[in-house]
Amino acid sequence: MHHLSDLIVRIKNATLAEKESFSILHCNVNESVLAVLKEHGYIKDFKKYKEGKFKYINIEIFSDGSSITDIKAVSKPGRRVYANVLDLKKRKSRLGMYIVSTPKGVLSDKKAISQNIGGEILLRVW
Numbered sequence: 645m646h647h648l649s650d651l652i653v654r655i656k657n658a659t660l661a662e663k664e665s666f667s668i669l670h671c672n673v674n675e676s677v678l679a680v681l682k683e684h685g686y687i688k689d690f691k692k693y694k695e696g697k698f699k700y701i702n703i704e705i706f707s708d709g710s711s712i713t714d715i716k717a718v719s720k721p722g723r724r725v726y727a728n729v730l731d732l733k734k735r736k737s738r739l740g741m742y743i744v745s746t747p748k749g750v751l752s753d754k755k756a757i758s759q760n761i762g763g764e765i766l767l768r769v770w
Contacts, residue, residue, distance in 0.1 A: 647671040652715050664707045670699035676750035680743050686711045686769060718765040728762035740770025
């Protein structure tokens with residue numbers, strides 16, 4: 645979960661500083677979350693690369709700050725938040741989306757509802 649927290653902080657800082665790109669250490673969860681964010685147009689792109697022994701992900705964001713207004717962790721190491729399909733339907737709002745870790749991978753709330761599966765709510769993005 646600390647990799648996900650690092651991702652959140654770096655996205656917020658890069659957006660506030662109006663940077664076009666930044667890098668983080670590679671982690672499978674981060675890569676899955678970034679794929680969902682890219683699919684929904686919150687980030688431009690991301691690419692994996694290796695430098696020495698370590699793998700990194702370079703993330704390109706919209707520098708004008710138009711894509712992500714805010715991003716927050718819902719589940720935290722001390723308090724995990726799980727939701728079934730009915731809970732996801734209740735939480736669904738017109739603004740933003742939830743990113744959910746399901747048995748079928750990391751999905752947006754809409755995709756999880758359409759596939760009729762629940763899981764751990766990782767993030768809320770709007």
